[in-house]
Amino acid sequence: MTEPGRLTVRKTYKLYIGGAFPRSESGRSYPVTSSKGDFLANAALASRKDARDAVIAARKAFPGWSGATAYNRGQILYRIAEMLEGRRAQFADEVAAADGVSARKAGELVDAAVDRLVWYAGWSDKIGAIRGSANPVAGPYLNLSTAEPVGVVAVAAPPEGPLLGLISVIAPVIVTGNTCVVVASERAPLPAVTLAEALATSDLPGGVVNLLTGRLGELAPWLASHMDVNALDLTGCPDDLALSCEQAAAENLKRVFRPSGKPDWLADPGTARLTAFLETKTVWHPIGV
Template sequence: MSDRLSVFKTYKLYVGGKFPRSESGRVYEVTDSKDNWLANAPLSSRKDARDAVVAARKAQAGWAGRTAYLRGQILYRVAEMLEGRKEQFVREVAEAEGLSKSKAAAVVDAAIDRWVWYAGWTDKVAQIVGGGNPVAGPFFNLSSPEPTGVVTVVAPRQSSFLGLVSVIAPVIATGNTAVVIASEDSPLPALSLGEVLATSDLPGGVVNILSGRTAEIAPSLAAHQDVNAIDLAGVEDAVLAKELEAAAADNLKRVVRPQPVDWSADPGTHRLTAFLETKTVWHPTGSLGASGSAY
């Protein structure tokens, strides 16, 4: 057997459909559950976070403008590609969470299944949060959901892949774009997810993935005036959570507070509807004219 050098993977951020290194040039060591070195991950700066918001805002209108059915097809394509790279994610999840290969495989299977589940909801969620409203008068009164906009997601710290998918997929399924802060301790599955997204049909900027210190990146995102909402799923420090919620109030961001979650359980529709606004339209009733429109 010939000797050869090991080729170590260089992990990068995923912002605007591209793979930049951190603007600061910094990295930090990522270790496994036994404190063995795995890789150097980019240590994102506040400038990286601002760049991610710019990319997310640029992509948001176009993504929201896709039909719900098309968004579902694009999300399903991501699941197909995750299935094709299952072996890589099993290894990364096993190392990140200290699981056996069989248990890590079960987690990855569940994550892919969950991505498919949310893909199926894209053209159905309007049926549970919208509809016709009874009114007293000769009017139609119709409510329909619209995306909130740019959502910052603090990914779960302990569930590096299943939890990650469980907070990203519902945000983008409903037409929002996301700036994701990966698990601080176990960012590698998230950074690898960026590689899958980049080679899928998902437009650049719809999901942007940062790695680094949550306490350093999150405050600037919570206070950013062009961020519309924030999911604090991965914030385990109660003091930091309160600070982020206070910063988010400056421009009335929607906030999903941190709470204990069993990521393996049925997710329900809570996160699917958390970042939706309701648009209500009034229209006079009447017969149809020759053009087919009501008058």
């Protein structure tokens, strides 16, 4: 709250692309308001060009991130959880303003987001054991199947759960070795902006997570048709937009994850999101004399 006699500092937040915070190339922004209609800040209104830049950054980061050990990726997710814990008060204020919940409830949602990161961090070096296998074959061969990341994933963040929902869609994508371009909740983008600030000061390499703020209806179709995007998470898309994105994705054989019903972000997440953006590589090797 601004003290009497002081001017309010009206913030205009930027995008998060390739580990940096550029302005939208369009120069556009839009006002973000609380659940009561009070002005909170201005957020960048990302354009098609910003989305393309984010995909380029994600593709550039993919070889290094997918080539890192699963243990190292888990360590980095745990470090991000520590960063969120350190900024708990700020996240709680932003969640309370966005969703109109009490300070206590907002704090519980922030704690749940931290716990969700730790939970996914623990899966980093275990999901391969679930998805991988040694396959019986008839002949002098050894046949092994291993799980590998699909590549660049475009994610439509849910409009509800601006922090917990956001973490729940990003963490399983990156812990399995993918990189991502995320369109934050248009209604409540400030927790995503603050998350970007935490990511920039964590051990996460630039470009692994790229966060865009703006209109989902403007950005999602271009990401769905982008030839260098390998998969889509349509969690935050309304039905009509999700359908058009699925049709665009079918033209270039993208993998699409479209959950049914409204997700309960406080429920046990299971492994569905962990396995959604993994593909199986099978290796044959001769054995015997």
